[in-house]
Amino acid sequence: MSDTTTQPSPMPQAPVPPPGHGLLAGKIVVVTAAAGTGIGFATAKRCVEEGATVVISDAHERRLNEAADALARLPELSGQRPLAIPCNVTDEDQVKHLYEATVDHHGYFDVAVNNAGLGGQVDVVDMTDEQWSLVLDITLTGTFRCTRAALRHLYARGRGGVIVNNASVLGWRAQAGQSHYAAAKAGVMALTRCAAVEAVPHNVRINAVSPSLAVHPFLNKVMPDEELAELTKKEVFGRGAEVWEVANVIVFLASDYATFMTGEVVSVSSQHP
Helix, strand or coil, rough: CCCCCCCCCCCCCCCCCCCCCCCCCCCCEEEEECCCCHHHHCCCCCCCCCEEEEEEEEECHHCCEEECCCHCCCCCCCCCCEEEEEHHHHHHHHHHHHHHHHHHCCCCCEEECCCCCCCCCHHHCCCHHHHHHHHHHHHHHHHHHHHHHHHHHHHHHCCCCCEEEECHHHHCCCCCCCCCCCCHHHHHHHHHHHHHHHHHHHEEEEEEECCCCCCCCCCHHHCCCCHHHHHHEEEEECCCEEEHHHHHHHHHHHHHCCCCEEEEEEEECCCCC
């Protein structure tokens, strides 16, 4: 009798990014925390590839300018540098300036992607008030400030719009050392749902993405390699998401393909408890 035992297939490798399909053609999109190689930059790049005009922002001015230069090299922009506005989301005046400068330059915007956040690794018993407050101020209150500022402009324009917030599966799941970050991301989810209900009469949709593990170099600054390896094992694909895979879901939520979605938190994850 022949051995018919089926051998497991190797884990699939990360796919290549799909081509753009004009999902955001004619849209003006503001993306916070868009410097470097994380989800914010991937989102800005993906929005450009989908036909949008982007405005990028970040607290790190040098990296922000480098990101603008990198975007200008995309075929879609042909050397035209996008508007890049330094903004620390813990500073209300800077947040207001981000959206005011966008409107001054472009006349309006259609989409705001609130991506700024800060993590860390510390158990509650060792956590200081300062560590707790800093993560909450950037990740949750910063998202609130940006949402509020964007809504004021979108309401005043009177032509609707979209806000997409970046949450995390840690808003739902427990992980040691992440109480401050998890609490902040759970707050982002709640903020998204409540603000979405308020924004319906103004034809503004507000949703969030909830990534599990997105691979980028900054992860090593907040999490040791052995913990990253353990988190990777929990993904059924055997890998973390590429940042552009998260950006694709953000683009979908920002596009007219998601017109009946608001107050939703969409998991971008292959984790299954």
